Amino acid sequence: MIDAEFVCDALDRRDFGFFSGVPCSFLKGPFALLEKRDTYVPAPNEGIALSMAAGAELTGTRAVVLAQNSGLGNLLDPLTSLTMAYEIPLLLFISLRGWPSAEDDEPHHAAMGAGTIGVLEAIDVAHGILGPDESSLTELLDLAETERRQNRSFVILVPAKTIGTYQTPPAVDRNELSRKDAVAALAEHLGDALVYSTTGMISRELFGASDNPRNFYMQGSMGHAIGLGLGTALNRPDRRIAVVDGDGAAAMHLGGLALAGERQPENLTHFVLDNGSYDSTGGQRTRDSVMQWADLALAAGYRTGQTCRTVPEIHAHLEKIADLPGPHLVAIHIGKGGATPPRVTSAHTNSQVRARFQREATPSAADTGRRG
Structure with missing residues (x-):
């Protein structure tokens, strides 16, 4: 090596x-x-x-x-x-x-x-x-x-195991909200929503906290969770849609955020968990400065934008917007690192994730009749 x-x-x-x-x-x-x-x-x-x-x-x-x-x-x-x-x-x-x-x-x-x-x-x-x-x-x-x-x-x-790693000092603990606690808090408010979670640790965290057929764990295709969520929101206006994103993934294809703001689906809530790093690949930084996600969302056309830094703030804000038309963006600032959650593929293949989610997302005959 x-x-x-x-x-x-x-x-x-x-x-x-x-x-x-x-x-x-x-x-x-x-x-x-x-x-x-x-x-x-x-x-x-x-x-x-x-x-x-x-x-x-x-x-x-x-x-x-x-x-x-x-x-x-x-x-x-x-x-x-x-x-x-x-x-x-x-x-x-x-x-x-x-x-x-x-x-x-x-x-x-x-x-x-x-x-x-x-x-x-x-x-x-x-x-x-x-x-x-x-x-x-x-x-x-x-x-x-x-x-x-x-x-x-x-x-x-x-290829794998060709170039060695380099040990860097551990990140300073600033008593920030953990990824695990943030995901657990927002999961309490998902209810019957159809949920898209971004690639990497966030999907693994959601899987560990609340595995559900209504969760589409996006393994790969970084930056496209908002596109998936927007496509579903526009075609199932009768269902609540949630996208659980990361700062690196959301920044990768900001055009998706801009399009969600332009189309303004009332049933969409977009979460962005921001720790300024790519935790899945070793904690490399995403940016040198903090992105003002709430301001960006409002500028793009989201109806609300909010930043949360504690579990009580998450609960209070999600209760506040629960019955309000979206799209909403909720930025949650979290700390780097943390325990590594289980892989989704330890329990489900990607095709199984897709199949069970699609059964939940496809309208039944009764739903079609109500929509018509």
Whole structure:
């Protein structure tokens, strides 16, 4: 296994001076080291990371993008229509989740695990798979230099257990509300609502607190919980819809929030749990400053926006808006870390989650008659 320090030192020796990306646990070590630098900027999504890196390259600063292969889709547009079209060379480290075998990872990584290499080959992007020794990294960086001289990008694909972790000091306990207590508090108010929970620890926390057929635990597709919730809210106006989001996921595709505000479904409540970090991939920061979610929601067209920091505040506000038309946004500030909840896949396959949720979400003949 290659030390994370060796990876960053190798990039320094080759004069890379700007770094951006969206974290993956396979790249936890380099992210932990890069976060200490002013030259690293966390991006809300992989496409923005790549376009920032391209902007840095246009100033003469060599740039690196680090991302998970599940975010490759976010990269493809700027990769093909920006960096390839304008011949702007970049170096990318992309993890290989779900590779070489889908059984080695969570089910939502299966398709991209099998398809990552094929996608890169289809668009003719040079790439290589990193081995567990330092010489492999050196060889791939040499290949990247060859591609750079032809104004072409190069992707270093990183399998599991290839790059080591880096131990960072534990986060300071500021007695903030825990994720577990926040989810338990809001779950008390969900009632018969159809619920979409975002990928990562939040879905796992909701599963542990209140497993229910009306819960759609979104494993993967980061940033799209609000899209799922909005689509359901617009087509089931007779049902209450709740979206339980995270700050990193909500920021990844803010256009979904803007569209919910524009369409104004009265039956939608959007929760955003904000701890300023990606807990599922190692606690890397999402932003350097706190997002004013309530103000943003009101500006986008939500009927109410509120920030809560304690369990009593959550209960009081949800009781206040229980009978008011939405859409509502409730931002809940929580602390980083906490105990790791059980995986949803320990009890349900993704298809089982979808099937039981769909039975709850599909109107019966009696419901159809009432709606007509």
